[in-house]
Amino acid sequence: MNAIANGIELSEDLIRKFDKSGPRYTSYPTADRFGTDFGEQSYLTYLEQRASRKINPPLSIYVHLPFCESLCYFCACNKIITKDHERVAEYLRYLEKEMDLVAARIGPDHTVVQLHLGGGTPTFFNADELRQLMTMLRGRFAYAPDAELGIEIDPRTVRAGTMALLAELGFNRNSFGVQDFDPQVQQAVNRIQPLEMVEQAVRDSRAAGFQSTNADLIYGLPKQTLESFGRTLDSLIHLSPDRIALYNYAHLPSRFKAQRQIVESDLPSAEARLQIFLMSTRRLLDAGYEYIGLDHFAKPGDELNLARLNKTLHRNFQGYTTRAECDLIGLGVSAISKVGDSYSQAVRTVKEYCRHLDDGHLPIEKGRALSHDDLLRRHVIMTLMCSAPLEFDAINASFGIDFVRYFAPEIAQLGQFEEAGLITIDDDAIRVTPKGRLFVRASSMVFDKYLGQPTIVKFSKLI
Structure with missing residues (x-):
């Protein structure tokens, strides 16, 4: 069965034929090809090469903030479940050490055109902690006047004044983790966030003047049906975010411990997933969203769609972006950097991360020099x-x-x-x-x- 929505042909036969497993290509080679033969010294070499050049690409910075108050069963992120904010204070101290080591080696050109805080839950950090983090970053890197400053937000952490605070700190883009509005699905994945909570967060975002709001959805979660996900789409389309990401849930309990809490018999069948995807894509296109690529949609006037149309769209570890090729500086546990013709990735645990920095070393675990x-x-x-x-x-x-x-x-x-x-x-x-x-x-x-x-x-x- 074929259908055409907003110029995009949706062919079930072709989807069945080409529905194969493969990378999402936020990098090439993909991160599973990084090796431990590329360590701190290799990374330093590329930082120093950048410092020695007169002309360099601008900087993109990613900061991994791994803390969450509760466990979402679908999650495949590198996170720490805790309510202890003393751990945040310690983590910030070590982030500052890492920033100092990088800033000292990267050379005089510290111009940042893109900053992204990911996690974990960046809004686990309270107002004072976020202010401290941004002061640390601004003290070591210069931000272009039109820099994109984005942050991932768990709606359950949004309080009165949260969005205004983030705007005050310079953030102009945000991404809300919605996933699904259905109460049964939320219960099955241990993430209870009523529609009204997300509605208020989106209203606060607009009132604070954010330039772009994204909402993440996940299909293939336990207890989802075609009808229930249709209701979720009704609610989200009514909220009218600028961008929507429609992610396919990958159930890999042998790799991600949190996913072992999911009852596999509650997962929709492969056929049901396909029908949910087709329905969702048609609905978003019919609602006026443009298909950007992979699992991303945006309103016609959004920068992503304009970049798609004029062939200036790019892709990096944060997904699709309007920013041209940048050197990426990753900070925090498991963060990935791309400097020159290289990739590098930090160690995954806070204990290892702190140990490296206590010894005066950058916490690089693996990487790759590109041929x-x-x-x-x-x-x-x-x-x-x-x-x-x-x-x-x-x-x-x-x-x-x-x-x-x-x-x-x-x-x-x-x-x-x-x-x-x-x-x-x-x-x-x-x-x-x-x-x-x-x-x-x-x-x-x-x-x-x-x-x-x-x-x-x-x-x-x-x-």
Whole structure:
């Protein structure tokens, strides 16, 4: 069965054919390809290379704040469940140590165009703690006048004045974790947040002058049905956030301990998930949202959609973004950095994190130096993920290759996507068709040379 909504063709047959497991490509190579042979000294080398150059890309900063007051059973994040704010005070002290070590090595150009606080629950931090964190960051990095400052928000932590405080601290974008409004689903995942609570938080956000509000939904959760999720969509569309992320729940209890609390018999079947996805996509498109890519939707006038239309959309660890290529500085446990042609990731536990910093070392556990082939394939994959054309002449000039010859096996593999009308291949470019925009994750995987190699990571499916 096919349906067309707002110019996007939804084909059940094609979804069934191309619904395979694979990376979300917030990086390439993906994080499961980072190795322990890349440690602190390797990261320092790339920081120092940046410091030695006169011209560098701007900075994006990600700060991982791992604390949550309660456990959401679906969660796959690196988090610590606690009500003890003394742990926050300690964590801030160590974040400051890490900032000092990085700022001392990164050189004079500290201009930040993007800041994102993630977690965990960043709004677990109280007003004084958030002020302290922002003072620490602003004391070491300079923020561009139009910098994006975003924060993830658990609506259950929003109090009177919370959104005004965040705006006062400079935040202009936020993302609310909604997931589902149905009481039975909320009970099944241990996240009770009534619709009225989210409504008030969104009202407060608008009153405080935030430029953009995102809402996260998750389909495939226990107790969800087509009808119940339809009611959730009714409520969310009424709230009218600027952006909506429609995530597919990946049930991996062997990897994520929290998910073992979920009763597997309560999970919707694969067929039910497919129908929920199709219904949700149609509803959001019919409500006037534009499909950005993967699982993201935005209003027509939103910056993300405008960037999609003018082919300036980018993708990084925070997902789709309007910001051009940046060096990313990750701070906090498990945070990932991208500096120059490298990735690095911090240790996962607070104990290890503090131990490294007590010894005067950056807490790097693993990473990767990217080869010329990695950089080339990253460019190709990220271009496809943004549904932009792969223009052979431009790539040949940038990377010194003959695209058609270099990627001859991959072009042959793309034949199935071309035959299905998802892409076109001609003498000068590969282009994603409107119908193919839902399938860019699958077509991008063709260019991932590491997918056939052993890994302990299980990727989620397209649907």
